[in-house]
Amino acid sequence: SAVISQKPSRDICQRGTSLTIQCQVDSQVTMMFWYRQQPGQSLTLIATANQGSEATYESGFVIDKFPISRPNLTFSTLTVSNMSPEDSSIYLCSVSAGDSGEQYFGPGTRLTVT
């Protein structure tokens, strides 16, 4: 397993601004993932972040809106740029760390855009 921390845990931001979310893992991992979860809904994968290469974005998500950094094997950031109220959501990072490829999640960042 892995222990993951995220900062900030929550934030209220004004539209048009940007927020950077940090994700720290207690061990070195190859693959890190960024998800979004709307209230009462399931997880939507934004992108996969691999150390030493560009992040891979899912359909509907672009680098200009959600730039990701992965400077080493224990850390990643996701920036939500030029925010609008539609970006209000919970953002979760996860890592693939188990024997079976299971993912472990950080506690999430609850973002509200006004």
Add this chain to the structure above:
Amino acid sequence: GQNIDQPTEMTATEGAIVQINCTYQTSGFNGLFWYQQHAGEAPTFLSYNVLDGLEEKGRFSSFLSRSKGYSYLLLKELQMKDSASYLCAVMDSNYQLIWGAGTKLIIKP
């Protein structure tokens, strides 16, 4: 396309048994996962099935039939703390997790 179906909501009584079903259609299969998510918290890993059959882990068991594209999570001796959403996820041929919408389980005394 890829699709995972689970019931939206289920209700059960404390001390009873409940079975949450999951059916899937994915491009390839490299395992099925069940996660528990309490309100306001992150998902936590419960179980993994890659071969047909039943995997038991304490009060929780998970079953898989690959030929039927079907799995269930069985929860025994239900406790109030089991009230949560249960997410089914399948790892496809690209080793990417495809997530179901989750089943909200309500436990009544």
